[in-house]
Amino acid sequence: MRARSGRGGPVTYAVLVLALLVSAFPFYWTVVAASRSNADLAKVPPSLLPGPRLIPNFAAVLDEADIGRALLNSLLVSGSITVGTVLCCTLAGFAFAKLRFRGRGALLALTVGTMMIPPQLGVIPLFMLIAELGWVNQLQSVILPGLVSAFGVFFMRQFLVQSLPDELIEAARVDGASTARIFWAIVLPVARPGMAVLGLLTFMSAWNDFFWPIVALSSQQPTVQVALRQLGGGYVHDQSVVMAGTLLGTLPVLLVFGLLGRQIVGGIMQGAVKG
Numbered sequence: 001m002r003a004r005s006g007r008g009g010p011v012t013y014a015v016l017v018l019a020l021l022v023s024a025f026p027f028y029w030t031v032v033a034a035s036r037s038n039a040d041l042a043k044v045p046p047s048l049l050p051g052p053r054l055i056p057n058f059a060a061v062l063d064e065a066d067i068g069r070a071l072l073n074s075l076l077v078s079g080s081i082t083v084g085t086v087l088c089c090t091l092a093g094f095a096f097a098k099l100r101f102r103g104r105g106a107l108l109a110l111t112v113g114t115m116m117i118p119p120q121l122g123v124i125p126l127f128m129l130i131a132e133l134g135w136v137n138q139l140q141s142v143i144l145p146g147l148v149s150a151f152g153v154f155f156m157r158q159f160l161v162q163s164l165p166d167e168l169i170e171a172a173r174v175d176g177a178s179t180a181r182i183f184w185a186i187v188l189p190v191a192r193p194g195m196a197v198l199g200l201l202t203f204m205s206a207w208n209d210f211f212w213p214i215v216a217l218s219s220q221q222p223t224v225q226v227a228l229r230q231l232g233g234g235y236v237h238d239q240s241v242v243m244a245g246t247l248l249g250t251l252p253v254l255l256v257f258g259l260l261g262r263q264i265v266g267g268i269m270q271g272a273v274k275g
Contacts, residue, residue, distance in 0.1 A: 033243035057244035070227035078206040084147035093156025141216040159194035224249040
Protein backbone atom coordinates (compact mmCIF):
# COMPACT_ATOMS: atom_id res chain seq x y z
CA MET A 1 0.00 0.00 0.00
CA ARG A 2 1.35 3.41 -0.97
CA ALA A 3 2.04 5.69 1.99
CA ARG A 4 -0.09 8.78 2.16
CA SER A 5 1.62 11.97 1.18
CA GLY A 6 1.75 14.82 3.68
CA ARG A 7 0.81 17.31 0.97
CA GLY A 8 -2.76 18.36 0.31
CA GLY A 9 -4.47 18.18 -3.05
CA PRO A 10 -5.75 21.02 -5.26
CA VAL A 11 -9.04 21.16 -3.39
CA THR A 12 -7.23 21.66 -0.08
CA TYR A 13 -5.16 24.52 -1.46
CA ALA A 14 -8.21 26.08 -3.08
CA VAL A 15 -10.08 26.03 0.24
CA LEU A 16 -7.07 27.51 2.05
CA VAL A 17 -6.71 30.31 -0.51
CA LEU A 18 -10.43 31.05 -0.30
CA ALA A 19 -10.27 31.16 3.51
CA LEU A 20 -7.26 33.49 3.30
CA LEU A 21 -9.06 35.85 0.91
CA VAL A 22 -12.21 35.93 3.03
CA SER A 23 -10.19 36.57 6.21
CA ALA A 24 -7.99 39.29 4.67
CA PHE A 25 -10.72 41.14 2.76
CA PRO A 26 -12.02 43.20 5.74
CA PHE A 27 -8.53 44.57 6.39
CA TYR A 28 -8.01 45.24 2.66
CA TRP A 29 -11.36 47.05 2.50
CA THR A 30 -10.30 49.16 5.48
CA VAL A 31 -7.20 50.24 3.53
CA VAL A 32 -9.32 51.00 0.43
CA ALA A 33 -11.93 52.98 2.38
CA ALA A 34 -9.25 54.88 4.32
CA SER A 35 -7.65 56.00 1.05
CA ARG A 36 -10.87 57.17 -0.61
CA SER A 37 -13.25 60.08 -0.13
CA ASN A 38 -16.73 59.80 1.32
CA ALA A 39 -18.20 60.37 -2.14
CA ASP A 40 -16.17 57.49 -3.57
CA LEU A 41 -17.50 55.14 -0.90
CA ALA A 42 -21.08 56.16 -1.75
CA LYS A 43 -20.74 55.07 -5.37
CA VAL A 44 -22.43 51.89 -6.56
CA PRO A 45 -20.50 49.73 -7.11
CA PRO A 46 -17.68 51.10 -4.92
CA SER A 47 -14.08 51.02 -6.06
CA LEU A 48 -12.04 48.06 -4.85
CA LEU A 49 -8.66 49.71 -5.41
CA PRO A 50 -6.86 52.04 -2.98
CA GLY A 51 -7.14 55.74 -3.70
CA PRO A 52 -4.94 58.82 -3.22
CA ARG A 53 -6.46 60.20 -0.01
CA LEU A 54 -4.77 58.07 2.63
CA ILE A 55 -2.46 60.82 3.92
CA PRO A 56 -5.20 63.55 3.90
CA ASN A 57 -7.53 61.21 5.78
CA PHE A 58 -4.81 60.48 8.34
CA ALA A 59 -4.39 64.24 8.76
CA ALA A 60 -8.15 64.59 9.28
CA VAL A 61 -8.00 61.90 11.97
CA LEU A 62 -5.25 63.77 13.80
CA ASP A 63 -7.24 67.00 13.50
CA GLU A 64 -10.59 65.64 14.71
CA ALA A 65 -9.33 63.50 17.61
CA ASP A 66 -6.28 63.42 19.86
CA ILE A 67 -5.28 60.13 18.29
CA GLY A 68 -1.63 60.49 19.32
CA ARG A 69 -2.53 60.63 23.01
CA ALA A 70 -5.08 57.86 22.46
CA LEU A 71 -2.47 55.57 20.88
CA LEU A 72 -0.02 56.26 23.70
CA ASN A 73 -2.70 55.62 26.33
CA SER A 74 -3.79 52.39 24.64
CA LEU A 75 -0.20 51.18 24.38
CA LEU A 76 0.37 51.93 28.07
CA VAL A 77 -2.90 50.33 29.15
CA SER A 78 -2.67 47.27 26.90
CA GLY A 79 1.04 46.73 27.59
CA SER A 80 0.61 47.00 31.36
CA ILE A 81 -2.40 44.67 31.37
CA THR A 82 -0.61 42.17 29.13
CA VAL A 83 2.56 42.04 31.24
CA GLY A 84 0.61 41.85 34.51
CA THR A 85 -1.80 39.21 33.23
CA VAL A 86 0.90 36.99 31.74
CA LEU A 87 3.08 37.06 34.86
CA CYS A 88 0.28 36.74 37.42
CA CYS A 89 -1.60 34.07 35.49
CA THR A 90 1.56 32.06 34.85
CA LEU A 91 2.40 32.17 38.56
CA ALA A 92 -1.15 31.17 39.55
CA GLY A 93 -1.29 28.53 36.82
CA PHE A 94 1.95 27.01 38.11
CA ALA A 95 0.58 26.91 41.65
CA PHE A 96 -2.64 25.21 40.58
CA ALA A 97 -0.85 22.80 38.22
CA LYS A 98 2.16 21.63 40.24
CA LEU A 99 1.98 22.75 43.87
CA ARG A 100 0.08 20.89 46.55
CA PHE A 101 -1.81 23.00 49.09
CA ARG A 102 -5.06 22.82 51.02
CA GLY A 103 -8.13 24.02 49.12
CA ARG A 104 -6.46 23.95 45.71
CA GLY A 105 -9.43 22.32 43.96
CA ALA A 106 -11.97 24.64 45.56
CA LEU A 107 -9.96 27.75 44.69
CA LEU A 108 -9.57 26.60 41.09
CA ALA A 109 -13.29 25.89 40.82
CA LEU A 110 -14.05 29.33 42.28
CA THR A 111 -11.67 30.97 39.81
CA VAL A 112 -13.18 29.20 36.82
CA GLY A 113 -16.68 29.90 38.15
CA THR A 114 -16.10 33.64 37.94
CA MET A 115 -15.92 33.27 34.15
CA MET A 116 -19.67 32.58 34.14
CA ILE A 117 -20.49 35.98 35.68
CA PRO A 118 -21.28 38.64 33.03
CA PRO A 119 -18.71 41.47 33.28
CA GLN A 120 -21.49 44.06 33.05
CA LEU A 121 -22.70 43.07 36.52
CA GLY A 122 -19.52 44.40 38.09
CA VAL A 123 -19.43 47.77 36.32
CA ILE A 124 -21.39 49.75 38.93
CA PRO A 125 -19.55 48.50 42.06
CA LEU A 126 -16.22 48.80 40.22
CA PHE A 127 -16.96 52.39 39.24
CA MET A 128 -18.01 53.18 42.81
CA LEU A 129 -14.68 51.75 44.01
CA ILE A 130 -12.51 53.76 41.63
CA ALA A 131 -14.56 56.87 42.44
CA GLU A 132 -13.81 56.36 46.15
CA LEU A 133 -10.12 55.98 45.32
CA GLY A 134 -10.18 59.12 43.16
CA TRP A 135 -9.11 57.28 40.02
CA VAL A 136 -11.85 58.44 37.64
CA ASN A 137 -10.33 59.63 34.35
CA GLN A 138 -6.97 58.11 35.28
CA LEU A 139 -5.36 55.21 33.44
CA GLN A 140 -4.92 53.07 36.55
CA SER A 141 -8.71 52.74 36.71
CA VAL A 142 -8.50 50.77 33.44
CA ILE A 143 -5.21 48.97 34.09
CA LEU A 144 -5.61 47.54 37.59
CA PRO A 145 -8.97 45.72 37.11
CA GLY A 146 -7.48 43.81 34.16
CA LEU A 147 -4.17 42.64 35.62
CA VAL A 148 -5.47 39.10 36.27
CA SER A 149 -8.05 37.07 34.38
CA ALA A 150 -9.71 33.80 35.29
CA PHE A 151 -9.31 32.59 31.73
CA GLY A 152 -5.58 33.30 31.86
CA VAL A 153 -5.15 31.35 35.10
CA PHE A 154 -7.05 28.35 33.72
CA PHE A 155 -5.23 28.54 30.37
CA MET A 156 -1.77 28.58 31.92
CA ARG A 157 -2.72 25.87 34.41
CA GLN A 158 -3.77 23.55 31.57
CA PHE A 159 -0.66 24.40 29.55
CA LEU A 160 1.71 23.67 32.44
CA VAL A 161 -0.06 20.43 33.37
CA GLN A 162 0.77 19.11 29.89
CA SER A 163 4.13 20.78 29.25
CA LEU A 164 5.95 20.72 32.60
CA PRO A 165 7.03 17.26 33.83
CA ASP A 166 6.79 16.61 37.57
CA GLU A 167 10.22 14.92 37.43
CA LEU A 168 11.82 18.21 36.41
CA ILE A 169 10.44 19.97 39.48
CA GLU A 170 11.40 17.08 41.78
CA ALA A 171 14.95 17.12 40.43
CA ALA A 172 15.20 20.86 41.08
CA ARG A 173 13.97 20.40 44.65
CA VAL A 174 16.55 17.64 45.21
CA ASP A 175 19.21 20.13 44.10
CA GLY A 176 17.95 22.55 46.77
CA ALA A 177 16.05 25.01 44.56
CA SER A 178 13.29 27.01 46.21
CA THR A 179 9.81 27.42 44.69
CA ALA A 180 10.66 30.92 43.49
CA ARG A 181 13.87 29.66 41.88
CA ILE A 182 11.97 26.83 40.17
CA PHE A 183 9.46 29.31 38.80
CA TRP A 184 12.03 31.72 37.35
CA ALA A 185 14.57 29.15 36.12
CA ILE A 186 12.36 26.26 34.98
CA VAL A 187 8.69 27.22 34.68
CA LEU A 188 9.09 30.45 32.70
CA PRO A 189 11.24 28.93 29.90
CA VAL A 190 8.84 25.99 29.55
CA ALA A 191 5.77 28.23 29.62
CA ARG A 192 7.05 30.70 27.01
CA PRO A 193 4.83 29.47 24.11
CA GLY A 194 1.72 29.53 26.28
CA MET A 195 2.66 32.94 27.63
CA ALA A 196 2.98 34.25 24.07
CA VAL A 197 -0.50 33.02 23.18
CA LEU A 198 -2.00 34.46 26.36
CA GLY A 199 -0.09 37.71 25.82
CA LEU A 200 -1.51 38.20 22.33
CA LEU A 201 -5.06 37.38 23.38
CA THR A 202 -4.79 39.72 26.37
CA PHE A 203 -3.27 42.54 24.33
CA MET A 204 -5.99 42.30 21.69
CA SER A 205 -8.74 42.20 24.31
CA ALA A 206 -7.34 45.21 26.18
CA TRP A 207 -6.68 47.15 22.97
CA ASN A 208 -10.20 46.56 21.62
CA ASP A 209 -11.99 47.17 24.92
CA PHE A 210 -14.49 50.00 24.59
CA PHE A 211 -17.12 49.59 27.30
CA TRP A 212 -15.07 50.02 30.48
CA PRO A 213 -12.69 52.74 29.15
CA ILE A 214 -15.61 54.90 28.02
CA VAL A 215 -17.10 54.58 31.53
CA ALA A 216 -13.89 55.24 33.47
CA LEU A 217 -12.15 57.73 31.15
CA SER A 218 -13.15 60.99 29.51
CA SER A 219 -12.51 62.40 26.04
CA GLN A 220 -9.50 64.28 27.46
CA GLN A 221 -7.77 61.00 28.43
CA PRO A 222 -9.03 58.51 25.84
CA THR A 223 -7.89 55.16 24.57
CA VAL A 224 -8.00 54.43 20.85
CA GLN A 225 -11.46 52.91 20.88
CA VAL A 226 -12.87 55.89 22.80
CA ALA A 227 -11.15 58.36 20.48
CA LEU A 228 -12.50 56.66 17.34
CA ARG A 229 -16.07 57.54 18.26
CA GLN A 230 -15.20 61.23 17.84
CA LEU A 231 -14.31 60.77 14.16
CA GLY A 232 -16.44 61.48 11.12
CA GLY A 233 -18.88 63.74 12.92
CA GLY A 234 -20.92 66.50 11.33
CA TYR A 235 -24.01 66.67 9.17
CA VAL A 236 -22.66 63.92 6.90
CA HIS A 237 -20.85 61.07 8.59
CA ASP A 238 -17.42 60.79 6.94
CA GLN A 239 -16.82 57.05 6.70
CA SER A 240 -13.41 57.47 5.05
CA VAL A 241 -12.05 59.35 8.08
CA VAL A 242 -13.50 56.72 10.43
CA MET A 243 -11.84 53.96 8.42
CA ALA A 244 -8.52 55.85 8.43
CA GLY A 245 -8.69 56.07 12.22
CA THR A 246 -9.58 52.38 12.38
CA LEU A 247 -6.55 51.57 10.26
CA LEU A 248 -4.30 53.56 12.57
CA GLY A 249 -5.77 51.74 15.56
CA THR A 250 -5.24 48.33 13.94
CA LEU A 251 -1.56 48.70 13.05
CA PRO A 252 -0.18 48.16 16.62
CA VAL A 253 -2.15 44.90 16.91
CA LEU A 254 -0.69 43.67 13.62
CA LEU A 255 2.78 44.59 14.87
CA VAL A 256 2.31 42.62 18.08
CA PHE A 257 0.98 39.64 16.13
CA GLY A 258 4.01 39.79 13.85
CA LEU A 259 6.36 39.78 16.83
CA LEU A 260 4.60 36.94 18.67
CA GLY A 261 3.35 34.93 15.68
CA ARG A 262 6.13 32.33 15.71
CA GLN A 263 5.73 31.70 19.44
CA ILE A 264 1.96 31.46 19.05
CA VAL A 265 2.14 28.86 16.28
CA GLY A 266 4.74 26.92 18.28
CA GLY A 267 2.54 26.99 21.37
CA ILE A 268 -0.52 25.80 19.47
CA MET A 269 1.43 22.97 17.79
CA GLN A 270 3.03 21.94 21.09
CA GLY A 271 -0.36 21.79 22.77
CA ALA A 272 -1.77 19.78 19.86
CA VAL A 273 1.06 17.22 19.99
CA LYS A 274 0.98 16.85 23.78
CA GLY A 275 -2.79 16.75 23.89
